[in-house]
Amino acid sequence: MKGNIIKYAQDNIDTDVIIPGQYLKVHDYAELATHAMEGLDPDFHSKVKEGDFILAGKNFGCGSSREHAPIALSHSGIKAILALSFARIFYRNAVDGAFLLPIEIDKDAYDGISEGDEIEIILSTNEIKNITKNQTYKMKPFSEIIGKIIAAGGLFKYKPDQD
Amino acid sequence: MGKTLFEKIWDSHVVVEKQNGPSLIYVDRHLVHEVTSPQAFDGLRVNKRKVRRTDLTIATMDHNVPTNNRALPILDQTSAVQIRTLEKNCKDFGIKLFDINSPNQGIVHVIGPQLGITLPGSTIVCGDSHTSTHGAFGALAFGIGTSDVEHVLASQTLWLEKPKPFEIRIEGKRKNPHAVTAKDIVLSIIKNIGTGGGTGTIIEYRGQGITDLSMEQRMTICNMSIEAGARAGLIAPDEQTFDYLRGRQYTPKNYESLVDYWKESLKTDNDAKFEKQYTLHIDNIAPQVSWGTNPGMTCDVTESVPSPDEFSKGDPNQKKGAEKALDYMDLKPGTPITDIKIDRVFIGSCTNARLEDLIEASKVIKEQKISTNVRAMVVPGSQMVKKQAEEMGLDKIFINANFEWRESGCSMCLGMNPDILSPGERCASTSNRNFEGRQGTGGRTHLVSPVMAAAAAIKGHFVDVRELDLK
Numbered sequence: 001m002k003g004n005i006i007k008y009a010q011d012n013i014d015t016d017v018i019i020p021g022q023y024l025k026v027h028d029y030a031e032l033a034t035h036a037m038e039g040l041d042p043d044f045h046s047k048v049k050e051g052d053f054i055l056a057g058k059n060f061g062c063g064s065s066r067e068h069a070p071i072a073l074s075h076s077g078i079k080a081i082l083a084l085s086f087a088r089i090f091y092r093n094a095v096d097g098a099f100l101l102p103i104e105i106d107k108d109a110y111d112g113i114s115e116g117d118e119i120e121i122i123l124s125t126n127e128i129k130n131i132t133k134n135q136t137y138k139m140k141p142f143s144e145i146i147g148k149i150i151a152a153g154g155l156f157k158y159k160p161d162q163d
Numbered sequence: 164m165g166k167t168l169f170e171k172i173w174d175s176h177v178v179v180e181k182q183n184g185p186s187l188i189y190v191d192r193h194l195v196h197e198v199t200s201p202q203a204f205d206g207l208r209v210n211k212r213k214v215r216r217t218d219l220t221i222a223t224m225d226h227n228v229p230t231n232n233r234a235l236p237i238l239d240q241t242s243a244v245q246i247r248t249l250e251k252n253c254k255d256f257g258i259k260l261f262d263i264n265s266p267n268q269g270i271v272h273v274i275g276p277q278l279g280i281t282l283p284g285s286t287i288v289c290g291d292s293h294t295s296t297h298g299a300f301g302a303l304a305f306g307i308g309t310s311d312v313e314h315v316l317a318s319q320t321l322w323l324e325k326p327k328p329f330e331i332r333i334e335g336k337r338k339n340p341h342a343v344t345a346k347d348i349v350l351s352i353i354k355n356i357g358t359g360g361g362t363g364t365i366i367e368y369r370g371q372g373i374t375d376l377s378m379e380q381r382m383t384i385c386n387m388s389i390e391a392g393a394r395a396g397l398i399a400p401d402e403q404t405f406d407y408l409r410g411r412q413y414t415p416k417n418y419e420s421l422v423d424y425w426k427e428s429l430k431t432d433n434d435a436k437f438e439k440q441y442t443l444h445i446d447n448i449a450p451q452v453s454w455g456t457n458p459g460m461t462c463d464v465t466e467s468v469p470s471p472d473e474f475s476k477g478d479p480n481q482k483k484g485a486e487k488a489l490d491y492m493d494l495k496p497g498t499p500i501t502d503i504k505i506d507r508v509f510i511g512s513c514t515n516a517r518l519e520d521l522i523e524a525s526k527v528i529k530e531q532k533i534s535t536n537v538r539a540m541v542v543p544g545s546q547m548v549k550k551q552a553e554e555m556g557l558d559k560i561f562i563n564a565n566f567e568w569r570e571s572g573c574s575m576c577l578g579m580n581p582d583i584l585s586p587g588e589r590c591a592s593t594s595n596r597n598f599e600g601r602q603g604t605g606g607r608t609h610l611v612s613p614v615m616a617a618a619a620a621i622k623g624h625f626v627d628v629r630e631l632d633l634k
Contacts, residue, residue, distance in 0.1 A: 010487070011480045012358055012457050016598040021577040024198050025227065025241035039600040057480045059359040059392060062457075063596060064577070065199065065292040067308035088363060088394055089292060093308035143324070145184040155310050155322070156206070160179075 001101075001123075002131070003051040003079055006044070007115040013040060013056050014063035015090060019072045021064075032068060033075035050077035053121075055113055057083065060102075061090025067097065074099035080121060082128070082139075084110055095146055098154035103128075109137035123147075165432025167328040168399050169365045172303040172429075176286050178320055185324040191285035193315050194271045195222035195258065197249040198579070199290025203313035204252040214256045215319045221280055222253050223261040225270045226579045230542050230569035233263060242580065256316075267412075269545020269571045272296040272513040276382065277547055279411030283400040283425045288315055293513045293595065295388040298397035299381035300404055301429045303365070305395040326394045329364035330437035333372030335446035341523060341633035343448055345380035346515060346593070346612035348372065349387040350451035354461040356441055361393030364439060367431060368398050372445045378407040379519040386514045387595050390458040399430045450628055452500050453597045453610040455488035460597070461610065462500065464627045470496035491599055492607050493587075501625050505609070507590040508533070508620040509602070510566075511542030512576035515593035515613050520544075521552050524613035525560045526633050527621065533565045534623030540567040540582070542574040566620065578603045591619040 017039030019032065026032045037044035054073070060083035061069060070093050073081070080101035081094070094102045103121065109128055113119065117132040126141045142150060152158035166174070179187035193216075200222070207214070214220055227242035229235075237243040246263065253260035261267040267274055272293055275281040281297045287304035288294060290312040297304035307321065315321055331352060337343045353360070366388050373381065381398050388396030405422045408414055415421060449463035455474075462469065471489065473496075475482035489496065494503070510516065510524055521543065533539050541561050543549035549571055552558060558568045575582040576594035584590055584606025593616050597608040611619065614633065618626045 009480065010484055012459075012484065014457070014596075014598045016577070016596065016601045020600050020604070021579045022583075022604075024579060025239075025245050027201065039598075039604075059362065062358055062392065063292065063389075063598060065290055065306040065308050067199065067202075067310060085359060085362065087359075087392060089306055089308060093310065096308060096310035096314075143184065145181070145322075155314060156210075160322075 001079060001121045003053045003119060004049065005053055005055050005113055005115060005117045005119055006048065007055040007113065008040065009057065011057035012059045012062055015061055015066050015069040016063055018061065018069040019066065024066060024068055029071055029075045032072045036072035036076045045076065048076045048078065051079055052077055053080045053082055053119055054078055055082045055110070057110065058085045060086050062087035065089045067093045070094040070097065070099040082109065095149055096155040098150060101150065104140035106138060109139070112137060165435040167431045167435045167437060168301065168367055168397060168429060169303060169328050170435070172284055172286065173325060175284070185322045187320050188286060188323050190288050190315050190319050190321055191219060192280060192287040193220045194275060194287065194289035194294070195220060195312070196226060196271050196289070196291060197224045197245045198226045199309050200252065200312055201245065201248050202309050203316055204256065206313040207256070207316060212317045214258060214316045217257045219319065220258045220316065222249060222258050223268055223271055223274060224249055224263055226573045226577065228263055228572040229580050230572050230574050230582055233570055239581065266546050266550070269547065270513045270516065270573055272386065273517060273544035273548065276300060276378070276407070277411065277545060279408050279414035282408065283404060284429050288321060292389045293386050295393070295395045296382050296386040296513055298385035298388065298395050299378060300408070301397055301400035301425070303395060303397065306389065326363055326365045327438035329361055329366045329393065329439040331366050331368050332370040332442040333368060333445055334370045334442060335372055335444045336375065337445055337448070339629050341526070342614060342629040342631070343450060344523070344612040344614065345376055345383040347448060347451045348443065348445055349384045350453065350458065350461045350610065351448050352443055353387065353391045353458045354451070355443065356391055358390060358457050358459040359392045361388060361391035364393050366391070366393045366396040368396060373398055374401060377519060378403055379517040382517065383514055387458065390595060400425055450612060450615050452615065452625055454492065454494060454500070455485060456491055456597055456599050458595065458597060458610060460485065460488055464500050464615070464625055466500060468494045468496050468498045468500065501627065503609070504589070504624045505537060505591045505619050506588045507584060508537060508539035508616050509542070509575040509590055509592040509594065510540070510613055510616050511544070511574050512594035513544065514595040516542060516544030516548065518548050518551050520593065520613040521548070521557050522555070524617040525557045527614055527617035527628065527631060528560050528564045531564060531621050533620040536623050537620050539565070539620040540569055540575070542569045542582070543571045545571045564621070575602050577601060591616045591625065
């Protein structure tokens with residue numbers, strides 16, 4: 001999986017800035033996507049491209065349990081969030097609907113990757129390759145079941161009986 | 164080795180246990196509101212599924228509801244649609260709904276305990292992060308997203324990785340419990356452990372500082388566990404807990420035998436092990452005021468706005484966060500908190516809009532009027548709280564002081580209904596989140612207790628409520 005980075009070098013990016021409360025009444029996902037990150041970066045919608053990744057600091061997605069947050073990002077074209085850590089409800093929502101990959105990274109990746117860098121996420125080896133800078137970093141592997149839910153395409157497509 | 168209270172509740176609800184993975188947990192109560200449920204019901208329809216336990220599922224509308232005259236039509240059409248959709252979904256699937264005209268309507272986390280739906284030792288979920296509130300009764304209660312709402316509607320169960328138990332001890336005694344409140348305790352905790360301090364854990368609050376609190380104050384503490392990143396917070400039930408729930412509308416008929424069982428079973432063993440521990444001594448804590456854009460950016464009312472260097476203690480991201488927050492909040496380091504002038508006051512939300520909160524806030528007023536520069540509103544947490552407050556004459560105290568006295572709902576806590584801040588407006592708010600834009604685009608939120616909010620309304624700026632007579 002390859003894409004370019006949109007970097008927000010900050011901690012505690014909350015779900016109220018990812019998708020402000022006034023849009024929780026919007027049920028059309030394409031329209032929801034036009035308001036993604038509006039509370040933090042009003043230019044986000046004009047700069048995001050299909051297949052991009054977001055890079056951020058600690059506690060990404062803290063706050064409200066609104067699943068609208070990963071949905072809005074996913075329908076903007078974002079395929080993965082690379083962050084130092086995630087708030088748990090956001091992480092779970094992202095996986096449940098297979099909206100995007102929540103990838104926990106370390107300080108090396110966080111510092112090493114810059115805005116616009118082209119990145120390849122290699123799930124089979126739990127590596128992140130920075131194609132622009134020719135560097136490789138480790139990512140935290142998904143736990144077994146999270147990996148299976150992602151591979152199945154979300155919670156409702158995952159069949160635990162097959163284990 | 165002994166078990167913690169959380170582990171005991173967990174063990175009694177495991178349906179399927181997996182090695183190295185999440186377990187399937189049974190859900191005793193599922194609370195539903197209008198914002199996070201529509202897609203879940205749509206999912207049931209698409210897959211031709213029913214709601215598995217309609218008798219354990221309870222719905223109300225709280226996020227979108229206007230707080231002015233309920234006899235008027237809802238002007239915001241998208242809100243009206245979301246409210247009507249919940250009505251239709253509850254009718255189609257056979258779920259009990261407390262609708263906008265019900266005397267039981269209110270913020271879902273306020274009505275659960277008031278109606279006796281929240282019970283000790285139970286598992287409670289809701290598509291809302293502040294579900295942690297119900298932990299005050301010794302329930303394992305946490306927020307979930309819409310996919311999980313659908314999963315619970317369909318199966319009454321949830322896959323969950325077992326969180327780690329985290330002990331937070333509150334020791335000591337407050338010198339002035341009317342001025343230094345549960346809100347100040349929980350903001351102090353978050354200030355100290357940080358907004359990610361509880362990530363991946365279930366907090367159990369223990370110690371004299373907790374057992375001294377009323378049930379409504381305990382709810383304020385558990386409510387904000389999520390602001391420390393925890394999945395949930397809980398408190399072992401005691402006589403106060405059992406007294407609170409006795410004789411409520413939905414309290415089970417065999418209540419006394421349940422109480423006997425709870426007394427035996429719902430406590431952490433002496434030799435149980437917590438993965439993490441933190442202790443807060445509350446003898447000398449001050450009223451708290453948030454100055455930034457997350458609940459961890461909080462200080463004593465006697466302090467000044469910190470500089471990003473002071474706040475960050477060398478962490479570059481924290482420094483950048485503080486700089487950004489000060490810019491958004493239009494505050495300069497070194498400004499005394501008591502010099503900050505406010506435009507709006509919001510007394511409401513699932514954190515601080517129960518009867519006791521309104522009683523305490525009303526004591527500040529003493530026939531004074533709010534500052535001429537301030538617009539202030541009281542939004543009771545439920546219609547039942549509103550009625551009880553009116554029976555005590557609290558509405559008149561607030562109205563005479565020029566507060567707006569409104570109908571119940573989430574209101575200005577998250578700005579989904581017409582109650583929002585205008586860009587640049589500064590608000591003393593009893594809610595739980597001071598995130599950018601949370602109360603309206605460009606709005607600036609300072610989190611405080613109900614007494615601090617009422618005092619700020621009267622003076623037009625923050626004051627140390629320890630200096631007031633609050634008897």
